[in-house]
C-alpha cells in the first residue's frame with residue numbers, strides 16, 4: 001500500500017458526485033480512509049476531501065490519469081497530493097513576533113508539516129533573534145510608502161527563488177498592493193487581531209477598547225486586495241472585562257492570535273480549506 005493521499009475537489013453540485021468519485025477510487029484499488037463532503041445550496045457548489053491509500057504507485061498513477069477525465073466531465077477543480085508532502089512556507093513579520101515564535105516552535109516539534117524557507121521582515125533582525133537560532137534565512141526588507149513596489153519585488157524574488165507555496169503574514173503590518181495580493185491569491189494567510197468583520201485595519205485592540213467590547217478575538221483569513229475582507233479560515237474569541245486596559249487586550253489577544261494562526265496554517269497544509277466564493281469550507285481537523 002502507498003501512504004495516505006489527500007484528494008480535494010470542488011465543482012458545480014449535482015446528484016451522484018460522491019458515488020462517481022468513490023467508484024473511481026475503488027476501480028483503481030484505492031481504499032478510502034476518511035471522506036468529508038459539503039454541498040452549498042447558496043453557491044451551488046460541491047466540496048469533497050478524501051484521504052485514501054492506493055494498492056501501489058501504479059494504481060495511484062492510473063487513478064490520477066482516469067480521474068482527470070472525470071474532473072473534466074464535472075468541471076472539477078481538484079488536487080491529489082501525498083499527505084506527507086511538506087509545503088514550503090515563507091513567513092512575514094513586522095515588529096511583534098509572538099505569532100512568528102509560536103509557528104517556529106510548532107514547526108520545531110513537528111506539529112506543522114512544513115519547510116520554512118525564510119523569514120521576511122520590514123524590521124531589522126535584532127528584534128527577531130529566533131530566526132538565526134534555527135538557521136532560517138532572515139531577509140530584512142525595509143519599506144516606506146514610496147518604496148512599496150521595490151520592497152514587494154524583493155519578497156517576490158524570495159518566493160520565486162525558494163519555491164514558497166504558502167506565505168504567512170504573522171503580524172506583518174504592511175498592506176499588500178493589489179498586484180501582490182493577486183500574485184498570492186489563495187496562498188497567503190494573515191492573522192488579524194480582531195474577530196472580523198469587527199475592527200478592521202490598524203490597532204483593532206484600541207478600537208475595541210474604545211467601543212467597550214466584552215469579547216476580543218482573532219481571525220485568520222486569506223489575503224485579498226480588500227483589507228481584512230479575505231475568506232475567513234479560523235476564528236476564536238474570549239471574554240474581557242471593563243477593567244481591561246488596551247495593553248491588557250493586547251496581552252490577552254496574543255494567545256488567541258497564536259492559536260488561531262497555527263490552526264489556520266495547519267488546516268491549509270493538510271488541504272482542509274477550500275475556497276467557496278468569498279468564504280471557505282474547512283473540513284474539520
Ligand SMILES: Nc1nc2c(c(=O)[nH]1)N[C@@H](CN(C=O)c1ccc(C(=O)N[C@@H](CCC(=O)O)C(=O)O)cc1)CN2
Pocket residue numbers: 169172173174175176177178181190191192193200201202222223224225226227228229230
Ligand atoms: N492587501 C492586504 N494586505 C494586508 C492585509 C489584507 O487583508 N489585505 N492584512 C494586513 C494585516 N493588517 C491587519 O491584520 C493590517 C496591517 C497594516 C495596516 C496598516 O494600516 N498599515 C500601514 C502601515 C502601518 C505601519 O507602518 O506600522 C500601511 O500599510 O499603510 C492595517 C491592517 C496585512 N496586509
